[in-house]
Amino acid sequence: MKNTLLAPLFVIFILLNTVLVQSAHASTNKQTLLILGDSLSAGYGLEVEQSWVYLLKQDWQQKYPNRQIINASISGDTTSGGLNRFKQLLNEFKPTWVLIELGGNDGLRGFQLSTIKQNLTQLVQLSQQHNAEPILAEIKIPPNYGQRYVALFIKQYHQIASEFKLDLIPFFIESVATQPDLMQNDGIHPNAKAQTQIKTYMDKHLNQAIESE
Known part of the structure; x- marks a missing residue:
């Protein structure tokens, strides 16, 4: 009698164990996009959803379904701030791709251009060292520190993309930044109404970058 009961229980145990192993294997097979950004990607002033x-x-x-997105963006973050926490993020999430969307706060504060470029370059190199494909987001800033500073600031993104043969996503809020009804009162951050448009833009460009690998 005991053997009769144990047989089906053993079969059930084997089946459950198989399902758990397959589920764990499926989760480890997911391709991960890690977004390392600032308030433009953190959703400043908005509900998360x-x-x-x-x-x-x-x-x-x-x-x-085989992809997942990890949003490691922090409002107010700089290239040095992102660099300080980047290794931990790479080790924790082991991303397939990294979207580097930083530099805006550096530029708004007038940080040295050479420092910004050096930090962005290190972010790219660390991604590659951890077998993640870096994707660079171009950033543009207002002319607070003069047109020359702005021009050189933007040029650095193109130089890095060219040097490392990266996909460079054109400034992703440019199409909404000139429309007051799509911006928050600060004139810097897109509002909730603009997010679907930005999502569509980023979906297109991120997929182009992923498919070009």
Whole structure:
């Protein structure tokens, strides 16, 4: 009688164990996009579910079930701040791709251009050293420190992309930044109404970068 009961229980145990192993294997096979950004990607002034990153994550869950997005963006972050926490993020999430969306706060504060470029370069190199494909987001800033500073600031993104043969995503809020009804009162951050448009733009350019590998 005992042997009769143990047989089906053993089969159930084997089946459950197989399902758990397969689930764990499936999760480890996911391709991860790590977004290292500032307030433009952190959803400053918005509810989490309103931000373009959250909207993109929802889309990708349906269209690309083997992908996941980790948003490591922090409002107010700089290239040096991102660099300080980057190794830990790489070790924790082991991303397939890294979207580097930093530099805006550096530029708004007038940081030395050479320091900004050096930090961005190190972010790219660290990504590659950890077998992650870096994708660089171009950043533009207001002419607070003069046109020459702005021109050189923007040029650095193109220089880094060219040097490392990276996909460079053109400034992703440029199309909404000139429309007051799509911006928050500070004139710097897109509002909730703009997020779907930004999500569509980033979906297109990120997929182009991923498919070009």
